[in-house]
Amino acid sequence: MSDEFEPRIIAFCCQYCSYSAADMAGSMRLQYPTNVEIVLIPCTGRFDVILALKAFESGADGVYVAGCLEGNCHFVDGNIRAKKRVAYLANELKKIGIEPERIAMYNLSASMGPRFAEIVTEFTDNIKALGPSPVKKKLAA
Numbered sequence: 001m002s003d004e005f006e007p008r009i010i011a012f013c014c015q016y017c018s019y020s021a022a023d024m025a026g027s028m029r030l031q032y033p034t035n036v037e038i039v040l041i042p043c044t045g046r047f048d049v050i051l052a053l054k055a056f057e058s059g060a061d062g063v064y065v066a067g068c069l070e071g072n073c074h075f076v077d078g079n080i081r082a083k084k085r086v087a088y089l090a091n092e093l094k095k096i097g098i099e100p101e102r103i104a105m106y107n108l109s110a111s112m113g114p115r116f117a118e119i120v121t122e123f124t125d126n127i128k129a130l131g132p133s134p135v136k137k138k139l140a141a
C-alpha cells in the first residue's frame, strides 16, 4: 500500500455535456485517477458556493465544476453564472488562507471524453501537489 496522499475530489457535472463526456471516457476505457466523485447536477447554473463549502466540510480536498462549452449551455447562461461563482469562491478561499486552486471550472462538450480524462488527471495532480485540504486538518484538530 502506498503512503502517497490520495485526494478526495468532488466534481459537479452538468447532466448534458460534461456528464456525457464522463460517460464517453468510461465507454472508451480511458485511464484516469479514481479520486473524483461526480455529483450530477441539471446545469452548472444550479451550482452555488454553499455546495462547494459543504463538499470541503465533508472532506473534499478539491472541488471542480464542469459544464457545457460557453455558448452551449442548455439553460442559456448557467455555465457563465457558475464561472462567476467559482471565481468568487476562489477569491473568498484565498482571503481565509485556503489555496484558490482547490476550486476550478471546466467546460466540455459531450464528445470530449478524452478531455474529461485529462481534466481528472490534471486536477488530481494539482491537488496532490497542494496536499490535504486545510479545512480537513482544522476539522480533525
Ligand code: FES
Binding pocket: 014, 015, 016, 017, 018, 042, 043, 044, 045, 066, 067, 068, 073, 074, 075, 076, 078, 079
Ligand atoms: Fe450544461 Fe448548463 S446545461 S452547463
